[in-house]
Amino acid sequence: MKKICLIPKPQVYIQEAGYFTGRAAVQRESLPGELLAPLASVWPEIVGIEGNIKFTEKREMQKEEYVMEIAEEGMEISYGSPAGAFYAMMTLRQIVLSCKGKIECCRIEDHPGLSDRAVMIDISRGKVPSVEGLKASIDLFASLKINQLQLYVEGFSFAYPSFQKLWEKRAKDYLTPAEIKELDAYCAERFIELVPNQNCLGHMTAWLETEDFGRLAENPGGLQIKGTVLPPTTMDPSNPESLELIERMLDDLLPCYCSHMFNADLDETFDLGYGKNKERAEKEGVVSIYLDYVKQLCEKVRERGHKMMMWGDVLSKEEDAAGKLPKDIIVLDWGYETEHPVRKRAERLSDTGLEFYLCPGTNSWCSFTGITDNMMKCIENAVSAAYDYNARGLMITDWGDFGHLQYSLFSLPGFLYGAAGAWNRELVKEEELAEALSRYVFMDETGTFGQICLDAGRYNRREEFLFPCRTLAFMTLQTGCVSREQFDISIKNMVDSMRFFVEPCVYLPCEEAYAGRREMEERAILEYLDSLTEQAEKSLPACRDGELLKEEMKNGLAMTRAATRTRAFCYGLERGTGLEAEIEALCKKHRELWPKRNKTDGLEDSLRGFTSLLAQIKEKTETTES
Incomplete structure (x- = not known):
């Protein structure tokens, strides 16, 4: 029989003699209670009147670890927490979909390779998904053993209660505090941590275009690069009012989430040092000004009971910059080109003792239908470096530059490929990725839609x-x-x-x-x-x-x-x-x-x-x- 294609691959898969030929099912009464809600949306067919799956909780096992035994007479799942039991069920779902009534007996011993397995979705470049649309994505991520989601916020894609007059005039679409809380609970039921995300220095154009906050721009006239004028995008970090604005935004945003992490972004501060801080930058250097602001912001985030995350692109400009950060910051190093020096960056971050994620992307943006070769190579490079340099996590980013025109369909290959590597260093081959897309996501009877997507x-x-x-x-x-x-x-x-x-x-x-x-x-x-x-x-x-x-x-x-x-x-x-x-x-x-x-x-x-x-x-x- 052909080897079963599972994504992510289990750490250990041992084939044994014989086949289970019954219908896999579990009685509601014997199911760990925490699994009822996620299975109801991801795999409702598994819950029946009769059952042949036995669950055993073992406290000595890791939180997300599980062992699954499939024998001729039935199945047994041992797990360290409900999350581990759910992940076992997601593996079993793929086995059932693959085997069509004749499942080979086996033993699976499985646990995550990286502790944090994240996805970030841009909701700020013109496309704000509906709550139901996001819930459908969350179900998919849960089935792939993703345990963290971030919704990228810049501008007015979140309805800040303290700034209602501003976003009512400017925002076209946004998520409300009530919707965020609803999504937060939905994620938690599926063993996913919804982490608040809000850009806190660069990417502030929407705010700097207002009469209320235009005075905070680092470079009110914008920045010209090769004939292109970038609008004012970065706040003046030397102005105390910039941080005061961010604090008001945080006080609106953070209470909507149960998570105690927070991604402040802080990336692409292109015009910093070209405007109001030009003289200071010439004396101290741009990175010094940047780090001073980062430390102030980190303290404000810490005061609110959160652990701060930030992108690493500005830090990469100086070899020792990351080493000057507060030690409780998590650095997120992104790179979306095959030539991105991910191993060099990972080694440098590892040497600082900081926790860090490596962050490749789906490469669906600015393409209509994705850029498959670039996506796969970037994820392969990031996965290899993440394991070699002990990264805390891997985050697959999905951006929406220039109106977020691409359909979410074209981000799916990147989500699956990244999830595979975040769980198990042994990435699937392209034909396995195509098969997994067709079988587990699209359920395409022709078996072709996954490869067409790639x-x-x-x-x-x-x-x-x-x-x-x-x-x-x-x-x-x-x-x-x-x-x-x-x-x-x-x-x-x-x-x-x-x-x-x-x-x-x-x-x-x-x-x-x-x-x-x-x-x-x-x-x-x-x-x-x-x-x-x-x-x-x-x-x-x-x-x-x-x-x-x-x-x-x-x-x-x-x-x-x-x-x-x-x-x-x-x-x-x-x-x-x-x-x-x-x-x-x-x-x-x-x-x-x-x-x-x-x-x-x-x-x-x-x-x-x-x-x-x-x-x-x-x-x-x-x-x-x-």
Whole structure:
């Protein structure tokens, strides 16, 4: 019999003689009470009148550890806590789905490789998921043995009670305190800690654009980099009012959560030292100013009974910066390019004695349908470094840059792959990942939808060159319908600007790839996308949202197709016949799909790139015809 594909892989799987051929079931009375709620939403079919699963709690076992024995006459699960029992049931669910009534006898001994296995979802770039949409994601994460979730907050995606007049005027969508509390309880029932997250220094543009707090900007005029002007984004850390604002925000946010951790973010403070603190930065250095603020904020977080987390990108600018942090801070080191120096960063953090996570991403943002190769390699690198340098955890991030246009479908491969590595250092192979997606998530009767999802994130292989964390098709939404010469200038500026944002090991390979770029091969890209669309049409995902997933897949591919055709049209490589109708159709479909998982007010903002392209194409066509 073919070896069962399980994700995450158990630490020990011993096959034994014989088969269990009955229907796996557990009586409600014999089930640990804490499992009733999560099983009701994740695997309701397992609870029946008759049962053949015995549960035994063993206090000597670790909290999330379990041992499962499957014999011909029945099954026995030993566990260290209800979480361990639940994880055993999630492994059993996959076995049942794989074996279809004939389960090989086995012994599984299992426990997590990393203590913290986290996911972070961006709810602040135009897309705020509905509570029901988030609950569906939480069920999936629980089934993958994820035990921490963060919802990234910047701007007004949380309805701060103390600032109601501000967010009522500006916020399109947001989560309320009551909704956060509801989600917090839902997570807890599924053995997931919902950790509060709020950016506390950079990424403050929405606040700095208001009359009330514009005076707190480090650089009121913004920062110009290679022809692009970044709006004011960082607060002035030397102004006591900046920290006072954050304290008021914390007092609104933190009581909504049971967790005693808090992610202050503190990343990408690009304009720090270029404005009000320029003179101070020239004397002390930007990192010194940054660390001074971090220490003040950490004390305020500690006073509120929380342990602070923060991103590590600014700390990486100086070799000894992390070592100057308070020892109770958890550093989160993110990196989304295959060349990201994750091992160097992990070793440095390990040497400081600080607790840290390594944080690769789903790479679904700025791509329409994901960037599969980059995602898998980044996760592989992070998993290896996390175990080698004793990281506390792994966190898979899912961002929503430029309107969060991508469907959550295209983040699923990254979530599964990251969850696999966070639990067990032995990552699954690509064919196992595709099989797990098809069987356990999509329940696709054809067994193809998982591989289609992975392949959808590979159209960039056929573009002129590989750009880190984004595709050329997606960049069309940023540049607009411009000539080849103008597009090349924009791309060259983006490539050159990387020297400001990232290390040489990341920007030098990109510069080399750009220098060796090929000609655009529109036909090859379109044929690839059309082939995937045809395959998706034939798939049969039978999960609860199977038809919705199928429509999201096809529309994500349609977005990629239309953006690619737009670029070719602007280059003069095609006449653009039917292009307007193609964009109008995908916009119409997007408007139908968006509300099924998300709050609605951010919808039109997400489509702004396409609606702008449509207007430009019409104008260009009319000018040409006249």
